[in-house]
Amino acid sequence: QKEVEQDPGPLSVPEGAIVSLNCTYSNSAFQYFMWYRQYSRKGPELLMYTYSSGNKEDGRFTAQVDKSSKYISLFIRDSQPSDSATYLCAMKSIQGAQKLVFGQGTRLTINP
């Protein structure tokens, strides 16, 4: 079993829909959780960074962490065609510069 599980999709939704992306993990030591967006042939771009459990909102994006369930989510409201990309969850256990553990990435397409 992988440390981080993420449904690779592909996921296709109409423009304006609310998108829910999820990851589960097995290592209870993970405390720092990130969501990255990656466009084709580009490097990943950090969208959200959260510590421990709780919610964090930034514009149309909301990240949720439920450590008791070992489950994290990224919600995208009012989805736009420009949101079409691969979304990767990532996590680590300590504050310092430690290697990230990534999910497989979910390919998302927003249809106009």
Place this chain on the structure above:
Amino acid sequence: GAVVSQHPSWVICKSGTSVKIECRSLDFQATTMFWYRQFPKQSLMLMATSNEGSKATYEQGVEKDKFLINHASLTLSTLTVTSAHPEDSSFYICSAADRATSHGYTFGSGTRLTVV
């Protein structure tokens, strides 16, 4: 915001030659940089962790003599693919951890290497 510059963005080389990829943190100091390899439609595969002024730590299965990593300063790390072969063709990406915050890391734009 934090910016990581990676060059070149794409390179084609002949089999048997070496290729150097540079990764620079432009507006912050990065004590640690990471090098990844990504195959089409797959997630990132960590190759090595590079710490300024010390030897890189390679992941299991990554040939350190083939993928030479140098992190000579707090803003520059290089990956050299030595004696490249077609199977080394891939998308290589670096990321850097801000020395001040070590929050979510910033990634470079990637380098697409094609060995012919």
